[in-house]
Amino acid sequence: MLYIKCPYCGLRAQKEFSYGGDATVKRPNINEEVSSEDWDNFVYMRKSPRGKHTELWQHIAGCRQWIKVQRDTATHEIFQTAKVTEEIR
Amino acid sequence: MQKYSVFSLIKNAFSNHQNWEVAWKDPTPKSEYDVVIIGGGGHGLATAYYLAKEHNIRNVAIIEKGWIGGGNVGRNTTIIRSNFMYDANARFNEFGMDLWRNLSQELNFNVMFSPRGIINLAHSDAQMNAYARRGNSMRLNGIDAKLLDRDEVKKLIPMADFSDEVRFPIFGGLMQPSAGTARHDAVAWGYARQADDMGVDIIQHCEVTGFDVVNGKIKGIRTSRGDIKAKKVGLCVAGSTNILAEKLNMTLPIETHVLQACVSEPVKPLLDGVVTFGAGHFYISQSDKGEMVMGGDLDGYNSYAQRGNLPTIQHVLTGGLALFPFLSRLKMLRTWGGIMDMSMDGSPIIDKTHIEGLYLNCGWCYGGFKSTPVSGWTFAHTIAQDQVHELNSELRLNRFSTGHLLDEKGLGTKTWIG
Numbered sequence: 001m002l003y004i005k006c007p008y009c010g011l012r013a014q015k016e017f018s019y020g021g022d023a024t025v026k027r028p029n030i031n032e033e034v035s036s037e038d039w040d041n042f043v044y045m046r047k048s049p050r051g052k053h054t055e056l057w058q059h060i061a062g063c064r065q066w067i068k069v070q071r072d073t074a075t076h077e078i079f080q081t082a083k084v085t086e087e088i089r
Numbered sequence: 090m091q092k093y094s095v096f097s098l099i100k101n102a103f104s105n106h107q108n109w110e111v112a113w114k115d116p117t118p119k120s121e122y123d124v125v126i127i128g129g130g131g132h133g134l135a136t137a138y139y140l141a142k143e144h145n146i147r148n149v150a151i152i153e154k155g156w157i158g159g160g161n162v163g164r165n166t167t168i169i170r171s172n173f174m175y176d177a178n179a180r181f182n183e184f185g186m187d188l189w190r191n192l193s194q195e196l197n198f199n200v201m202f203s204p205r206g207i208i209n210l211a212h213s214d215a216q217m218n219a220y221a222r223r224g225n226s227m228r229l230n231g232i233d234a235k236l237l238d239r240d241e242v243k244k245l246i247p248m249a250d251f252s253d254e255v256r257f258p259i260f261g262g263l264m265q266p267s268a269g270t271a272r273h274d275a276v277a278w279g280y281a282r283q284a285d286d287m288g289v290d291i292i293q294h295c296e297v298t299g300f301d302v303v304n305g306k307i308k309g310i311r312t313s314r315g316d317i318k319a320k321k322v323g324l325c326v327a328g329s330t331n332i333l334a335e336k337l338n339m340t341l342p343i344e345t346h347v348l349q350a351c352v353s354e355p356v357k358p359l360l361d362g363v364v365t366f367g368a369g370h371f372y373i374s375q376s377d378k379g380e381m382v383m384g385g386d387l388d389g390y391n392s393y394a395q396r397g398n399l400p401t402i403q404h405v406l407t408g409g410l411a412l413f414p415f416l417s418r419l420k421m422l423r424t425w426g427g428i429m430d431m432s433m434d435g436s437p438i439i440d441k442t443h444i445e446g447l448y449l450n451c452g453w454c455y456g457g458f459k460s461t462p463v464s465g466w467t468f469a470h471t472i473a474q475d476q477v478h479e480l481n482s483e484l485r486l487n488r489f490s491t492g493h494l495l496d497e498k499g500l501g502t503k504t505w506i507g
Contacts (some may be wrong), residue, residue: 001398019390021344033270042340042491044433048331050393073345074393 005081008063020056022046023068050074054088090286093197113285117141118292121318122150124472125310127297128325129153131162132281132450136325138154141287144473150290152297161327164427164457166350166384168363170207170268171232174223175495177483178436179230184480185463188343198279204269206362212257216367220263235264250414257368270374276461307403307446314424323448323472328428330451341431342489348455349401351424354377369408383409397426429454436495439468439481448472
């Protein structure tokens with residue numbers, strides 16, 4: 001079981017959260033011309049690193065907020081969590 | 090090579106089985122090969138075998154970080170099927186079914202292919218309609234499909250919960266009678282033994298640390314056991330695809346996730362083929378030893394750990410219990426995990442890349458084992474001829490940018506997110 005520290009609610013079990021994928025993927029700017037390649041990169045392409053990964057989770061069975069989690073994809077160790085508006089360093 | 094048969098078995102019994110030939114050698118890497126296949130799993134071994142057999146390319150090396158057959162080919166739930174709706178997937182995997190049917194004879198190694206059928210259960214009228222459609226598509230591609238009503242399902246799996254109280258009653262199901270299971274280790278070992286016999290070097294405990302690319306052309310690879318020159322390099326590394334892609338400065342429509350499976354203690358024969366639950370993600374079959382082999386959802390987050398967490402197992406088995414209440418009496422023998430190269434539409438990629446001489450075989454999601462022979466066959470063709478075969482002509486990397494996705498489940502991108 002992973003234990004994730006929600007920045008709003010504190011340490012909770014993984015079962016309360018749902019996963020939202022890589023948090024570093026940026027959506028192309030709205031109302032601007034987007035090349036097919038940029039859109040392709042945004043929708044489909046993922047680095048999926050082995051090691052530190054900054055990702056989105058939603059505290060779906062809690063405060064329902066989206067949060068950022070920095071986690072090791074090889075060991076599952078969680079280093080840091082933050083509100084979605086905050087940066088993870 | 091010594092032929093395996095009942096006679097060689099009897100002969101070797103007289104010497105207490107001490108004099109069997111080694112099944113494959115342990116060579117030191119040469120400095121140069123025509124083709125280097127990275128990844129000594131089922132797909133890599135099959136690719137090397139078909140390169141040698143179908144294309145007479147024998148100066149081939151398989152480079153494996155661990156030991157052959159130690160990854161997903163030894164971790165899957167051994168299901169073999171071709172019950173796909175889209176033409177590209179159906180044709181590809183049905184060609185694979187033909188390879189499976191003759192595989193034990195071809196490899197002179199009993200892979201225990203046992204076509205006892207797969208039943209996908211339906212729990213609503215809408216699901217029955219969807220299965221009727223899928224069944225019709227399968228039959229148009231020459232694949233056997235049988236739509237079963239509730240009574241027909243009950244005859245085949247009477248131990249399922251057919252009572253009135255269930256939350257998801259069984260309406261019927263779609264059956265592919267020619268689907269089945271095989272002994273996964275034997276598939277890896279059978280391919281390895283034959284490939285080795287035809288001159289392929291199987292190099293284990295050798296990690297790829299980098300690539301030599303000059304002017305957009307592959308020249309060789311760097312490994313923990315020295316540099317190896319190669320005219321062509323094929324990537325067959327499933328869950329490690331992204332790690333190697335990073336060394337090549339490539340980004341792929343792949344995420345790596347952990348998938349768990351589990352087996353119960355062995356019991357007497359009670360389940361003939363494979364059954365999948367239609368109201369949750371759960372599938373089950375019974376091994377020849379009698380263990381119930383079960384699996385279901387991904388853990389759901391990026392992972393290279395080859396081990397998962399308990400909540401997912403509990404979630405999957407909750408679905409299992411809803412379908413087969415008898416499972417509550419069984420003890421769990423073990424659970425394990427493997428890392429999956431999840432493609433963004435749920436279908437695989439077998440293609441050339443923008444680097445000349447570098448070929449890509451990945452994106453197998455949870456379903457790589459069943460495609461082992463056909464994956465090797467088409468990948469060998471793609472490498473040998475430097476062009477995709479008709480069978481993998483739609484399994485290309487550029488389908489994501491052109492919009493020709495093979496989203497078999499019709500869920501759009503990231504079909505694996507629950």
